[in-house]
Amino acid sequence: MTTTAGTREEAALLARARTGDTAAFEVLVRRYEQPVFRIAIRLLDQPDDAADAAQDAFVTAWRRLRSLRDDRTFAAWLYRITTSRAMNIARAKPRTAGLDAVPHTAVRDTAPGPEQRAIAADLGSALAAALRTLKPAQRACWVLRELEGMSYEEIAAMLDTTPDAVRGRIHRARVHLVEVLDEWR
């Protein structure tokens, strides 16, 4: 994740931020806005939703800074808050919501049909559409594993569950994605 020197520097920033130093926290916000927003948008699609989740995550982190026990785990802790915020937003929405606002139309049905192939401009977009039809928890597990490269243990910690549950969700997500993307073989 970070180098030792980077970790020490980050610990110093965190220490200052805990005393109410907003300038120190701003350095961390600018450092982590890219990965935080990236995780959020991969779980949510909509840039507005992702920006809301990201902002919410940083503000929550600021308020809870004193509950972070080990400064070396700041990034993982922040991503965990981000994931939790994004999941709350995702759960509050119907799974195929926002069809009008996304550049490539989402799949309404799990059955892959010719219209779906015609609509998705490319394989990546077809997957993006397919991801929207997954349950939020399955999607989160798959995204954190395949797009963010996290281990089962890391994902389990992130989602407050067990590695076995993560394994199961990822497999169910894969079964569904294989089915939807079958036309692209």
Added chain:
Amino acid sequence: MAIEPVSDALPCGRSRAELWEHAAAGRLDDHERTCPYCQEAAGAYEPVRRAGAELAARPVRPPAGLAAGVMRAIRGQLVPGRPINLPAPAGSRLTVSETAATALLAAAADNAPGVSVRDCRFPDPDDPTSVEVTAVLRAGHTAPESAAEVRALITEAAATMLGLAVDRVDVAITDLDDSADRRS
């Protein structure tokens, strides 16, 4: 969502879950590379793997105002901060919240001609006799003179309002505003 139940075991005895795990990681073992059942199942996962790699490679840029929005939200709901110890009679304790104290000192320093205070803080909250100010200096003002004003105003405000003898005020000018002076 009607998903056909997929039997996990392949005819060769391998589990599909494990095979896809290996396929996703690009690490098929010797059996999986040669077994026709494994090959078929791995082939079914291939579009997902390729699509995932494509999505993962897409650049993601946060919206331009994200960090600024976060900081506005945070500054708008500042928590009181640590209690700062103030001089008190022996056997008793007197504290002021760090946020309240630095806000008072920042407001005082802001009255220095040519100075806009960005941040004011106690570098060591256990030693409130030392204060650090970050400020923007406007055109038409000289840094050493403005800094001297900042020091005087902070020392005075700390003494009158908090009974605190500030003996060190470091001033850091982080920006120079060379547009016309808007304040007298």
